[in-house]
Amino acid sequence: MVETGREHAAAAAAAEGAPPASPRHQVFIENCTSTYSCPAGQTVLRGMENLGRRNIPVGCREGGCGVCKIEILEGRWHARVMSRAHVSEEDEAQGRVLACCVWPDSDLRLRVLGKMVKAVCRMPWEAPDTAPKP
Numbered sequence: 001m002v003e004t005g006r007e008h009a010a011a012a013a014a015a016e017g018a019p020p021a022s023p024r025h026q027v028f029i030e031n032c033t034s035t036y037s038c039p040a041g042q043t044v045l046r047g048m049e050n051l052g053r054r055n056i057p058v059g060c061r062e063g064g065c066g067v068c069k070i071e072i073l074e075g076r077w078h079a080r081v082m083s084r085a086h087v088s089e090e091d092e093a094q095g096r097v098l099a100c101c102v103w104p105d106s107d108l109r110l111r112v113l114g115k116m117v118k119a120v121c122r123m124p125w126e127a128p129d130t131a132p133k134p
């Protein structure tokens with residue numbers, strides 16, 4: 001059996017009596033060309049907040065408000081129950097889910113949707129659009 005680097009690190013930590021590190025997955029946001037590292041025990045939304053982008057639309061964090069919609073294009077994930085008011089069965093089958101209700105089980109490739117696009121895809125050094133609208 002071939003041991004991967006991650007397995008080797010976990011075995012070394014166990015041998016030293018330390019708890020094994022939580023596996024992390026790389027999440028690539030295709031429409032922002034950004035990648036972040038998300039621990040397996042964190043939701044995709046919580047990991048996304050670590051990007052440091054301001055104004056990421058975070059609402060209820062429980063699948064009730066629908067502001068954190070994404071489309072998962074590739075990778076394995078699991079989810080808790082989501083409100084059908086925001087995610088239909090067809091949406092869920094197509095990977096259109098709520099980031100606050102989804103945990104990565106592998107590296108993911110996804111797109112942010114709706115209000116998420118402007119907030120997540122804006123670079124940290126870009127000021128929010130505060131100019132008055134005509």
Ligand code: FES
Nearest residue numbers: 059060061066100
């Ligand atoms: S934050 Fe409300 S549904 Fe995700």
